[in-house]
Amino acid sequence: QWIGDDRIVEIGLRYYSVADQPSLNAAVQREHDLGQLIATGEAEALLMDSANGHGSVLGGPEEFDPERSALVRLAFGYGVHQCLGHLVVRDGMDGDYRDVLLRIPSLELAVPVEELPLLDDG
Known part of the structure; x- marks a missing residue:
């Protein structure tokens, strides 16, 4: 049923991201981030992988649902910080699933599925 369905690869990338390590940054200027004041020079840890399961974006992110309209994920970063190998990995995953x-x-x-143990230790 799902052979060759690109959505399955995208869901897999949302559950098992390569971006599961925090990105530590220092603010270059005073800013507000989601209502939180961050002072110049203050450290900020970005946990991009946590966005892959955020309920406000996905609505029921723990559910395996290839039919959902939002298949958003940050498995390979975003924009200029996107992993250069993302197409190679997607192609490999598609071939493996197939x-x-x-x-x-x-x-x-x-x-x-309810009896499967959840392993989420990074």
């Missing part, structure tokens, strides 16, 4: 699903079409979970 190979597994074509070779094992009856692949399914052995237990209900």
Whole structure:
């Protein structure tokens, strides 16, 4: 059903991002960020991976839903800071998913999804 569906790759990237390490920066000028005052020179840790599961953007981000209209994710950064290899990784993931699903079409979970342990230790 999902073979060749680009949305599956995007969902995978949202769950398992390569951008899971914080980016530490120092403010070059006094600024407000989401209502928080950040003084010049003050350190700021940006956790881009946390945006991949933000409920205000996705609405039920923990649900695997390829039909959702918002497939937003920051798995490879954004703009000038976007990973140069993002197309290579997407292509590789698409090929891997396709190979597994074509070779094992009856692949399914052995237990209900609710019973799967969540491993999120970075």
